[in-house]
Amino acid sequence: MQQQDIGAVKNRGAYYTPKPISDFLVKWGLENEKQPFDILEPSCGDGIFLRSLTESLTLKMNYNTRILAVEMDRNEAKKARIEVKTLKKIPKITINVATSEYFGYMRGRSKRAKRQFDLILGNPPYIKQSKFRKGRKKALLRMNELNLQINQQSNAWVYFVIDTISRMSSNSRIGLVIPSDILQLDYAKKVQNWITTNLNNILIIGFDELVFPNIQQDVVLLLGEKRDDSKGKRLGLISVKDSSKLDNDLWDKFIKSKQPTELENVDWDLQYLSDNELSAIKKISSNSRFHAFGDIADVKIGIVTGANKFFCVNKERLTDLNLRRGFNKGLVVRKLIGKGIKIRGVEYRTSDHEKNHSKNQSTNLLDFNPTFDRTKLSEELQKYLALGEKLLYHKRNQLKRRNPWYSSEHVLATQIGMYKRSNDYCKLILKPDEIYSTDTLYRVLLSDDYIENITPKQLVFNFVNSLTYLFCEMKGRSYGGGVLELTPKEIRSLKIPLYRCTDEEFSKLDEMFRKDTSIDEILNYTDGIVLKFLTDSEKKVLRNCWCKLKDRRNNRSKRGN
């Protein structure tokens, strides 16, 4: 099957399913022996699912089957009709490939609008909301009919998934190829809820390698089953290397390994862990020696300058502007951890800062005094502000509401910082409180109730352990590139032990990070201290689960998602 040109991909969401995947989903979908058997393919493209169906159904001559396939592109629908020529000759099979926009076709008072299906197969179009024109209004009307408020940012595939599930008969299956966004994006939560509310058994199959060549779209397979006789629900996530590893045993193994439960408010991404692992984590983390991070400390975003390039400057720029560090006429030059500064240890010392400053990194924040008369600033600074205005910084959203536009807001420093995004693991950073940070670092402040119990240094030490790292993966999210990001709210929900480390223990940890010691070795060291009250096997479960979730996230980045 030829991959379609880029225009078609963007406007019609037309990336076509590789045959091993359609074969796998068709074979699994036809396990049901119900008669007659109604099948729907809502956006059939050039008909790969129809080809797989043809191959399977010609072997089952007595299968009383009705197939409806829809495709809005005339040429593709024509190709799809060729795929079903053989099937059409079988008396017990009726088949209709409609050239039409799906949501319009399924509307109205016609019989087909009320039709229910025993098997739904397909790969709905991936079309960004801004390009989703044909059919969007009707899709929204359908969501209204189903009483669902859909996020305006939703991609076209979201509407297809919701609509097709609503058309499933009482004992039926759905097998779809969908973007892995289902596990990630905020707007996907609505679809997750719809799936868990309407289906009984749900298996998501991810791939370690990209399965759509030439397109950096990471996909998963959704295998869903609706059953009358089911007590409780099952949700499982598994990963296979590539489409050659798809095997019908995967479903049976999933059904055997997962106990039916309640699926309300379940975190989908966590289902990569087994039931046993999830219950072990629950038990271990309920130990009263762990505290909610939000009880111990508060987390606030760093300084939002509104134009880092302008306000965060290096040594050379200071010289050009004839400024010295500290107090100047009309502004203070403050010490700053600016963009691009790498902090290797868990402590950012004044000596590290001085090194970065001499290497001409972004180590200075220009903090203008808003009440100082602009005309009395040095000539260099007046020119610099005029340059900022020429570059239209004063018109930026963040800056235009400030008075004057070049004044800073919330210039406060804390002794603990934390990077908003990280690749492998998060860490807190101890720093002198006269060193400020922009919004790449969160500001962490011990809460009044804990000031007596723990020092900033000890909190930084406690953060490095398998349980807190596991919670970072469980609570955080990974956007493009597989980078882990935690919001202040998510950080507050982390669990952390409270051990009062000694200065020597802290220095050793800092040294280990600075020397690029492997994270496994570092965790062996800290777990042995801060998680001393857990058994070895408990510590092992935590570490394994952390690795599983982290590796899964990192794999996503390798695949370019």
Ligand SMILES: C[S@@+](CC[C@H](N)C(=O)[O-])C[C@H]1O[C@@H](n2cnc3c(N)ncnc32)[C@H](O)[C@@H]1O
């Ligand atoms: C991702 S492709 C999948 C095609 C085929 N199901 C497959 O798996 O290879 C999506 C197809 O949906 C079609 N499409 C996009 N929007 C549609 C709509 N509103 N109604 C019907 N078809 C649509 C596109 O033309 C494209 O052929």
